Amino acid sequence: MGSEHLKVVIGPEDYLKYPFLPEAIKIVKELGLTIEELGETPLGNEILEQAKRKILSVIEDGRYPVSSDDYRLEVSAFATAILLLSQVGDKALTEKFATAFSKSISPSLEADSRERVQLLFYISQVLGWNVKISDKIYVHFKNYIHAQPDFTGKWKLVNRALRDGYVEVSTHELARLIQTGVKKHVSRLVESASVDSSLLPERVYAVVEELSQSWAKTRREVLEFAQAGYRKSGMDAFPPCIKTLMDEAKSGKNLPHSARFVLASFLLNVGFTVDETLEIFKYSPDYREDLARYQVEHIAGLRGSRTKYTPYKCDNMRSLGLCRWRCEGVKHPLQYFYRALRGKTPRVVESQVS
């Protein structure tokens, strides 16, 4: 990369827009604010309150609000939100927060891609990317696939100009890639934040509790919504891939492991119990209650790593040969289900197999 591209002046407005930049975080450190002060001093309370409001807003309507025009306050609130999320320790919430945050910076990235493209290069470096610029912009495929916003059509790697490991992109596309890159960066910040929870002041701990409860309640409501929806509309709200697998399972077809995983994880996520899920698999020619129960309980998060699994994304379904449809605007089988329940059943096209 030519050094002239590296010359980028960043100032307080940039910290306000991009509070994850190392320079921004450094400024919070320079303020000398400690965790102990978060629950104690007036400024500490203000920051804690704003951080809490950011996360609650994400839980309630999926939006990350910028709450202050004082960059020091805003960056501190962002950093504190990261800390709170690491204490709540729920991957799904972290993901939701990271998604909302990255969406919130999208207009800024978009504007900077037109006016200050060197800032975009700088952010890509913060993300650790390998980006080359001559008369065009080239992103190493490893970074490209890490940040691809979509896995079909013009974004799919196979449809890109790729040579010697580098993908050619436009400035607009670079902005879009960075948005996804930032989302993953924020998730990583949460995962790598390590604070001994015994050091947390009482008030911070209370906020962590409050957030955990609010999140648990939302998740419960989603599951209840799904269960009620299934009782009402049955398989009508299932995407075509799952309907097909259901039919195949019930007709006694011997499904491959990947198909069983998808079906079981889907059913568990729309509110089936382990026993109800097992019912579907009883027709399988090699059905063994003990083995099947073990596997379904594992997928339900009752065993092993205690992770509750969700079905594969649509792209993976396609790669595994479990999907031959295009459902408009849908990237995940569960997304189809929730949309259908809200009366917005996605349009489905059966595509040719390539």
Added chain:
Amino acid sequence: MFKEYYRKNPVPPPPSIERREFAFTTFSSSGMIRHISFKNPEEMNRYIIERIPRHAYYSTAYYSDPSAPEMEDKGWQGADMVFDIDVDHIDTPCKPLHDTWRCKACGAHGRGLALKCPVCGSESLERQTWVCDRCISVAREEALKLIDILEEDLGISRSEMIPVFSGHRGFHIHVEDKALIDLEQEARREIADYVRGLGIDPDLYIERTGDLYKYKYPSTAPGWRGRIAMHLALRGKEDTPLPREELKKLIMECVAEARANIDEKVTMDVKRLIRLPGTLHGKTGLKVLPLTIQQLEAMDAASIIERAVALPDTPVKVEMEEWPRRVLGFTFSEDGSKKTVPLYLAVYLVLNSPTARILSIG
């Protein structure tokens, strides 16, 4: 005989041997011994000589604690990228010569590749498959296409790609590029889709010209754009305006020719066990043979098999119910159930067919 081989031929260690999980099956029991780890190559070779494995595998993944019995406790640190080319998934012209199937549901039987019973539709088939030089020749072509895509498009250097003859029906291409070992499953799927040409949207490759459509890119364009153009040129169709659907169909035919036919599940899996190069394949007695790309390019299928032969060629008399018409480089007539063959082939016949019996040696 495997013992004799391992005494004389120490198995080369995979890179970072201490961070790999090993797994073996033996001749004496049916299960797989897993979660084995070795500190150094000597320890690994001692184990192999003592146990004489029938099949030997190692993890493409690197772990901080490779011998931990639970996958979650192993501490995954990354994985080599591996591509699997196996003619089990590819219909080769030689399959009717040596592959047979029998339907467990209705008893129908036949020759060649069958995914399900053509009589009753059941997928529960018993297969007897054999490998011959023609299978390996098809697999080799696929491997060369793959290597070309990895090198030209993904920029992976030839020295970091190790093609390995699997000892059976194909090749494994191990990519030992340190920059790629931390790729997630999602990213590996995108790479697998790339080399398979999966997800190509032909509408993105064409433009209108008058009432018809033509292909947009020259053969010098990067990636699939140029690759498709080259295949169109081979058909003399690179500049021909065509009706839209016809051109799209033609593009997809070019993709089908140019794609590398890999088993995507192997590439996507970041916790996969793969055959250990330098060991013997327990179904064929052939060596799992690491090659350089230059060797793969220069050798034909017959010489690859020849080099993978690890056991002696002493003449042996074998009896068998149904002989494959072609196996390794040998052609057999179907008449007569007793034939004299080299020992290494006799071992393959016995390992792979329940009806084969060695009658006498020498």
